[in-house]
Amino acid sequence: MNQELFFYNSLSRKKEKFIPLNPPFVGMYVCGPTVYGEPHLGHARPYITFDVVFRYLTHLGYKVRYVRNITDVGHLTDEVEGTGEDRIQRKARLEKLEPMEVAQMYANSFQEKYDQLNILHPSIEPRASGHIYEQIAMIEKIIANGFAYVVNGSVYFDVIKYSKSNSYGELSGRVIEELIAGAGNERRVLEGQEEKRNKEDFALWKKASPEHIMHWPSPWSEGFPGWHIECSAMSTKYLGETFDIHGGGMDLLFPHHESEIAQSKGACGKPPVRYWIHNNMVTVNGQKMGKSLDNFITLEQLFTGTLLKQAYSPMTVRFYILQAHYRSTLDFSNEALQAAEKAYKRLTESYDLIGKLKTSASSTSDIKVLRQKCYDALNDDLNTAIVISHLFEAGRIINSVYAGTETITADDLKELKNLFDVFLFEILGMRYEKSAASGEDVSQLMELLLSLRAEAKAKKDFALSDKIRAELLKLNYAIKDEKDGTSWGRN
Amino acid sequence: MNQELFFYNSLSRKKEKFIPLNPPFVGMYVCGPTVYGEPHLGHARPYITFDVVFRYLTHLGYKVRYVRNITDVGHLTDEVEGTGEDRIQRKARLEKLEPMEVAQMYANSFQEKYDQLNILHPSIEPRASGHIYEQIAMIEKIIANGFAYVVNGSVYFDVIKYSKSNSYGELSGRVIEELIAGAGNERRVLEGQEEKRNKEDFALWKKASPEHIMHWPSPWSEGFPGWHIECSAMSTKYLGETFDIHGGGMDLLFPHHESEIAQSKGACGKPPVRYWIHNNMVTVNGQKMGKSLDNFITLEQLFTGTLLKQAYSPMTVRFYILQAHYRSTLDFSNEALQAAEKAYKRLTESYDLIGKLKTSASSTSDIKVLRQKCYDALNDDLNTAIVISHLFEAGRIINSVYAGTETITADDLKELKNLFDVFLFEILGMRYEKSAASGEDVSQLMELLLSLRAEAKAKKDFALSDKIRAELLKLNYAIKDEKDGTSWGRN
Numbered sequence A, B: 001m002n003q004e005l006f007f008y009n010s011l012s013r014k015k016e017k018f019i020p021l022n023p024p025f026v027g028m029y030v031c032g033p034t035v036y037g038e039p040h041l042g043h044a045r046p047y048i049t050f051d052v053v054f055r056y057l058t059h060l061g062y063k064v065r066y067v068r069n070i071t072d073v074g075h076l077t078d079e080v081e082g083t084g085e086d087r088i089q090r091k092a093r094l095e096k097l098e099p100m101e102v103a104q105m106y107a108n109s110f111q112e113k114y115d116q117l118n119i120l121h122p123s124i125e126p127r128a129s130g131h132i133y134e135q136i137a138m139i140e141k142i143i144a145n146g147f148a149y150v151v152n153g154s155v156y157f158d159v160i161k162y163s164k165s166n167s168y169g170e171l172s173g174r175v176i177e178e179l180i181a182g183a184g185n186e187r188r189v190l191e192g193q194e195e196k197r198n199k200e201d202f203a204l205w206k207k208a209s210p211e212h213i214m215h216w217p218s219p220w221s222e223g224f225p226g227w228h229i230e231c232s233a234m235s236t237k238y239l240g241e242t243f244d245i246h247g248g249g250m251d252l253l254f255p256h257h258e259s260e261i262a263q264s265k266g267a268c269g270k271p272p273v274r275y276w277i278h279n280n281m282v283t284v285n286g287q288k289m290g291k292s293l294d295n296f297i298t299l300e301q302l303f304t305g306t307l308l309k310q311a312y313s314p315m316t317v318r319f320y321i322l323q324a325h326y327r328s329t330l331d332f333s334n335e336a337l338q339a340a341e342k343a344y345k346r347l348t349e350s351y352d353l354i355g356k357l358k359t360s361a362s363s364t365s366d367i368k369v370l371r372q373k374c375y376d377a378l379n380d381d382l383n384t385a386i387v388i389s390h391l392f393e394a395g396r397i398i399n400s401v402y403a404g405t406e407t408i409t410a411d412d413l414k415e416l417k418n419l420f421d422v423f424l425f426e427i428l429g430m431r432y433e434k435s436a437a438s439g440e441d442v443s444q445l446m447e448l449l450l451s452l453r454a455e456a457k458a459k460k461d462f463a464l465s466d467k468i469r470a471e472l473l474k475l476n477y478a479i480k481d482e483k484d485g486t487s488w489g490r491n
Helices: A041-059 A087-095 A099-116 A132-144 A159-165 A176-182 A227-239 A250-268 A299-304 A314-322 A334-356 A367-379 A384-403 A410-427 A439-458 A462-474 B041-059 B087-095 B099-116 B132-144 B159-165 B176-182 B227-239 B250-268 B299-304 B314-322 B334-356 B367-379 B384-403 B410-427 B439-458 B462-474
Strands: A006-009 A014-017 A025-030 A063-068 A148-151 A154-157 A202-207 A223-225 A243-249 A273-279 A282-284 A477-482 A485-490 B006-009 B014-017 B025-030 B063-068 B148-151 B154-157 B202-207 B223-225 B243-249 B273-279 B282-284 B477-482 B485-490
Touching: A006 A273, A025 A041, A025 A227, A041 A063, A041 A099, A041 A243, A041 A273, A041 A282, A041 A299, A041 A314, A041 A410, A063 A227, A087 A099, A099 A299, A132 A148, A132 A154, A132 A202, A132 A223, A132 A227, A132 A250, A154 A250, A159 A176, A159 A250, A202 A227, A202 A250, A223 A227, A227 A243, A227 A250, A243 A250, A250 A273, A299 A314, A314 A334, A314 A384, A334 A384, A334 A410, A367 A384, A367 A410, A384 A410, A439 A462, A439 A477, A439 A485, A439 B439, A439 B462, A462 A477, A462 B439, B006 B273, B025 B041, B025 B227, B041 B063, B041 B099, B041 B243, B041 B273, B041 B282, B041 B299, B041 B314, B041 B410, B063 B227, B087 B099, B099 B299, B132 B148, B132 B154, B132 B202, B132 B223, B132 B227, B132 B250, B154 B250, B159 B176, B159 B250, B202 B227, B202 B250, B223 B227, B227 B243, B227 B250, B243 B250, B250 B273, B299 B314, B314 B334, B314 B384, B334 B384, B334 B410, B367 B384, B367 B410, B384 B410, B439 B462, B439 B477, B439 B485, B462 B477
Parallel strands: A025 A063, A025 A243, A243 A273, B025 B063, B025 B243, B243 B273
Antiparallel strands: A006 A014, A148 A154, A154 A202, A202 A223, A477 A485, B006 B014, B148 B154, B154 B202, B202 B223, B477 B485
8 A cells, every 4th residue: 555546536627645444444435237138348348447446546555345236126128317217127027038147148158258257256245126125215204304295106216405504516517507407308207207396306216017027015105116226225225325446337427426426425314425436438430339239249248159250268358458548538440459368378478488587686667667657557546558568578578588688586486576567467357368278289289290100110110119108198189099099098 | 749748746746747728838937046155966956857847848849937946045044944044144254255255155156066066047046135126025915815914014924724625745655644743842932932822833924123234124024035035026926826737845845945836826826837856865874964054065176176085077966867857866986977977978979979870771679769868768757868768778779880790871860969959969979078179288299299390300311391381281280490499389
């Protein structure tokens, strides 16, 4: 913790020094997936970004409680406001499954991809459906404080009333008057819209229509929670009324995170979050990659190469994402992924050379300064792109020492290895991927050895053919001459 | 589904033909882990057993909804009745963590081990803490039907009253009069015991003491559910009031499953389960392996070899478990695991030979009869031990054909391969484990090739040395002669 770490805070719109409320403890909440579809490249970005935040804070010695939720209810189909049908229920209806079966299936898919991408488990992964009590309790507080009202069994947050004493728009920079003026113009009239006092109001609780499968009892109706309330309720439960970091994609900034602030202030009278951190989007031809735009590439497609020029390993995808600063947009292309694949291969090849370097009495490069440069880059709003550029510089030094054009001391060599171990593997969370030897590799080399042996025998060079057999036997390969060739196996 | 499948039903104490309620759908509920400790060998057995039930029913064409819960609240410390402290909360207090952090940590450990053991994901994995509403609703029904009573904010199931019109003990074979006579003799007087009308009664809801962290509102008190009610509530929610199969370890038969039946009949007036299936225990020197007896070996220890003679791969452990019928006890020993390891290696070695077999005009063995024998073994109460013995017979045939002492037709050869693919891999869920080629294997073979090349050069046999270099280049190995030897790399 002897590093001065700065994060860009979306709330203040500037970089701020990170000072946790109760060091060494840090509370971090990140909006997790709505489990109604396969994880795509757009999802990988926030989870990798905040995985690096988690890893870096842990590296610095903080005890981080990292909460990332699973939205398995309450995320309405329409982005702005509900048609009354839940995203997961809609998917269940389409797939003729129990909604929880759909949620489980996609939650499993996400977990599988997290593992492949070397994303660490958060400390707690709460599900919205498992925290209905907490959501109801928070809604009750908001009603008691006068910031929400009940209509026909549904509860809405009163944005206009809240705005009189608070600033709805403080996070997103939206001006409430403009919201009011603009409202309704571009929006369709949706079920429940006529119940609201103001167009900007959002649902905290929705009465379930008879065909709605997922519903719970509440003081207002058999119904289900609005989307925004789950994050407020679960973050408060596990991290307290005010906690350190709230993360998520920039697309969640409005209305989701703006509404979270309003809900927490409406319930507890204090700002919930000290540092709001948002990653920028993965784009395709400049447009946000997303399920609603149907321009997404699933991680499964990426890892298997379906519909693409080639398959990309999970570490290629992770490296591609970390090569950009998290607040820059990142445009998808085969070329960019191919470049990331090559770049990471180059870096690990340099790393592989470390054991082969010869040490000298002096070093031609200053290794220790590289270490501080890596810290500086992370401390400057988690600039992973710059960290990677320093690692390439380290790679360049290794290659030069190997080629004999530079020298390195034994101490600096250790430092160099440590630089990769700490920054590339531990903090950036890249997995060491030596292009794995395959059974095919072994077979090919064995075939070559057997053909050399056959040739030696044909030339009556039995010393050579016997030597090959004897050496292979030492390596536990048994070979057997048969009518139509030589077979081999492992002992 | 043209197979007549029989299961031993613990309720009727005999083998019964399996006829699902609503074919082709099958509902199956299995008691999952209490996530307050690391998974051990004792846990692997039920989850592997019911994984095979799930796989076999699916293979037969049934559409199985398989529900396996996660107990993250309500499993009281004392096996018989609560001291008022929850197992998970107790662990949290010891580890100074939020209870959900403990639950998450161990749930992750279990998932990791399931994956390693090739245990398929169930359709739904509900958590007890996420289904408090359903538990309260069921308790309300039981109270309304007169089978439970409220004392000081806690709710107890009235076993004596229930027994007047029902048979408490129908599953476990315990006789209620003996239960009454024996009660209290061997039990300590525990907190809350004095609230009960009868010693045999069990808690449906417990009022939380002030230091209790995990509690929810209810009509009776801020409190938490008893252990038994979660399985009744979640199985009813996802599978209906009566469903096909309920599984679990034999140690859960009483009081847990006995109480589940009482709760369901008490709430809905009908038997919840048609086929009760129980696996027998893993024992150590004849004693049940369990956390409470502190004689357990964690799966992590098994897989890494900690404290043992050697490490055992997940597939060795799976094979070891499947080599016994699920209703036999299975005593742990290094010798038994070593034997399983060797046996599975032998089986896969035979499988590996299939591609090398020569076909003939006739077969000396009847392969098709083996297939039906495998089905017969599974149909006879899932006798995986017998299935494996038939697979060894198939392995023997393969080895004999390879040695030239038996013959096989092309059709039978296909059948033979299919036998392994279907029974060993698909249904028994063994993962094909060819001893994976390692980077070391490749290095050793490369060193051998380079030494042959060096020798050829020394003898001025440049034709041979050039050939080796050229052939390696074709395989994308670049070699580089340097002052002190030859290095190589992949292109």
